[in-house]
Amino acid sequence: MTYRRLKHSSRNLVDQLSNLKFFNSSRSSISAGLQSRSIQTFELVKEDVCYHKHIVSRHICFLKGSGIGIPASLRGVQSNAFRIHSRNLASVATVPSRNPSFAMISCDDISYFKKILGEKGVVQEELKLDDANTDWMRKYKGSSKLMLQPRSTHEVSEILNYCNSRCLAVVPQGGNTGLVGGSVPVHDEVIISVSSMNNIISFDKVSGILVCEAGCILENLITFLDNEGYIMPLDLGAKGSCQIGGNVSTNAGGLRLIRYGSLHGSVLGLEVVLANGTVLDMLGTLRKDNTGYDLKHLFIGSEGSLGIVTKVSILTPPKLSSVNLAFLACEDYVSCQKLLSEAKRKLGEILSAFEFLDVSAMDLVLKHLDGIRDPLPSSKHNFYIVIETTGSMESHDKEKLEAFLLSSMESGLLTDGVIAQDINQASSFWRIREGIPEALMKAGAVYKYDLSLPPEKMYDVVDEMRERLGTAANVVAYGHLGDGNLHLNISAREYDDSILSQIEPFVYEWTSKQRGSISAEHGLGLMKANKIHYSKSAETVQLMGAMKKLLDPNGILNPYKVLPTSISQSGVN
């Protein structure tokens, strides 16, 4: 079908090709290639612009935890960034006072833990504790005096059984890369780190099912699978530090969600230790199992407040060889939406990312980041789209992508666009999309919101916010359009209560009215525990509280997080 249209409309398309620009020197040759294709359809394929393979490595280290592994481009701004952060971040939760129901750690407790875990598994050194008490943004800081490092599910069970009987509060910790204060203590909770439980247990090469311990670092799993010809169904900026147990516990989203769906679909089984030490073996490796209630889902995204995930079974997709990337421009938000609709149909099975940024985000990146060039320099556009495709045959994927771009140009959805020709150009495109948070930090104070909204409403909140704020602040929007996930940022010279009062509670109320989510992918943690009612009904929150009471009657698991304090503490003796 596409080829027929290409042939029939070749003259018009050739005329329009002056608008579809290609990167740097290759632009003319590619345009020529596309012209000649309309006459001689297939010969050109191998010469077309494209890059492939290894593009996934672009995210390495971007959000690595604890300052280790921060990429060079960020290192320079690190201290400054943290300063700006601590000065400017909106929605810093009011720290709730320590729940007096929880016991204080005694010498007897330490002795008991040493008996279970040995000396090595009981950490009391201040330096190590300081790292574990602090989140990677240095926004949240607890005062725990004890970190335990179990090496097996049995040890986790023994620890929890003891803590529950003593009413000692605990915070489960993986890579500590969370963004909402969920993985660090609020007060003196015992830190239970699963980092030492990092074995791959099994991998089935036919089914692609991986079973591993919770402490496996995501990037290590990606590397392991790469050798087996598979990939992880999730990919995050934090992959160099984050652990699969934490990914599951926070229902991490990431860049592959549009293609491979959420962890509720990919995770096939879990082993979880409950607050009282009971080990729940739900570690199935089956795609289909309809025998009773599927309880594992309760622990996916409950941020360690219902149990500690100790093992994970996950379905991994086969690795495909061809990856393409396009950087495109649209004049209005409606066109962005229509382009998404078209991409879903015309790129269909190969679409693997559909990201957007508005002109404010683009300006910010061009202004504040070094070495960034506008891939479409001839004029400014209101919206930019990054489309990635992943498939099993390079020639097919390129052909589909180019046909899609041509028809989108023809129909007026696109006003300009380039296709990356090699991994460097692809990286430079991703650098624009992924450099926005860094550019925002450099620009001054920033109020950050991570919203999920129906796609057709997504940009309305940006327009309304601009109207509310006028010239007082710069409203910047970007995000995962394909998933309905908007990162709304308000950038100002400095932090100002009058600006904040224009933003909150308006942004939460607006999101709530659209039945959106006030936390698309970061979770609630400590930061938004008391804001849950903006996205969940009273009856639902009440039932969550009942679940918490049922599974953790003493409330020892990750206290002060996820649920409003009034609800999560009502079960504490």
Add this chain to the structure above:
Amino acid sequence: MTYRRLKHSSRNLVDQLSNLKFFNSSRSSISAGLQSRSIQTFELVKEDVCYHKHIVSRHICFLKGSGIGIPASLRGVQSNAFRIHSRNLASVATVPSRNPSFAMISCDDISYFKKILGEKGVVQEELKLDDANTDWMRKYKGSSKLMLQPRSTHEVSEILNYCNSRCLAVVPQGGNTGLVGGSVPVHDEVIISVSSMNNIISFDKVSGILVCEAGCILENLITFLDNEGYIMPLDLGAKGSCQIGGNVSTNAGGLRLIRYGSLHGSVLGLEVVLANGTVLDMLGTLRKDNTGYDLKHLFIGSEGSLGIVTKVSILTPPKLSSVNLAFLACEDYVSCQKLLSEAKRKLGEILSAFEFLDVSAMDLVLKHLDGIRDPLPSSKHNFYIVIETTGSMESHDKEKLEAFLLSSMESGLLTDGVIAQDINQASSFWRIREGIPEALMKAGAVYKYDLSLPPEKMYDVVDEMRERLGTAANVVAYGHLGDGNLHLNISAREYDDSILSQIEPFVYEWTSKQRGSISAEHGLGLMKANKIHYSKSAETVQLMGAMKKLLDPNGILNPYKVLPTSISQSGVN
């Protein structure tokens, strides 16, 4: 890559092409086509054998409920089949005695329900009740005297609130197409049919998110979406009768699971009415929402025993235009597995079904069904594979499929194969795969098991079963290899306790040892409620019981089902 290999090995491939046969008269032209492709690569594409579009309609009516809409091919055997069924089905559950805690329906109750629902919504006619009391296989039969037909969530809420206060047991019913006795009363439970709640509430053309009431018939949703350019992520033989609320409540699997995953991934939101009438509004339409525990998953697959699903929000994939089907032969099970592995990689993003049957299943179909021809008649093969691809560009898909088949022939994984050239041939291939249950019924007594097993172990149970039974019975295996779902059937001339004792509990114990599931896609219902421990650990079942008590303390929702009676009734006052 594939094309290079095609060119380099063209002579060998051409020699081997005599093994890769194509259907009927077209065989020679296709072989010629593949030969010439090795020289002139692309010209042939448009002439290649293929069928496309509308193939999804092949399943219409196959398992329709209550005898209505049974396809012509089945109608002839219907009465006989049911007779054989009632005589021969293994694992018919012992019907538990009526729980005396439940109240009996009084005249006052009827008056109350008429006040809420009007005369029309309260069904007491014997004929209608007879249908609703009986499952479609006529294997299970309740004795309810009352069916309620609410038209809104509010009415469902009022009914349940009342029933709970009176301790009247209820059974939620959708299309009543279940296979394990989950959707009919066991005794005199009030039937709550959601069939009248069949409105489509909204559809977002950009995101593909559909929101509808629970009583929408799956096929109607498929038709609606077809006009919008989308498809449902699940497709079942029962689609002409089954309802989306029932699909969700039973976590229906079906034919598209290998491509689109389970309903835990596709369902974005639910509205559910709890036993006490509380309406849980979890009807989100967001792909990402990490605000608290994701409670909707509790109701997916809990078979109406925790709440009644009243509305569903579901992510639907865009409709793609190209569908291809191949019928293939392998000599051993290891080759079937390897072929799956290769298909996942080489067909990658276009693979949409990977089904298998063994030679016993093939023989049975050829012997007992009229009008079936062996697509590979030159010799018998030990295993047959049906591969379906679905993609957005026909020429690409055909090219991928043919390249995959050629390389699989070359490597010896395949011994023979055909590609359907049109929808009739495709239907005839599917008829073989889908005709197996009918052929089994015609062959005599049948003991049916629906197992989920690790792919590498899946066929071992078949071999072991053959060894145990010797000449006493015919062991027949088929199923969704791509999902690890085996339909194991033991066919005998007549029902015999000595045969049954050779099968059970062996088959359950064997499955349990492999950490398999004794119910891959049908649920537990009444049939297997007391067998849950074969697939779930004691701690997990105990927690399920606690959930049941929490959400339905009087145990009025679908009693005697899903959980062992000892557990599900322990909460009844």
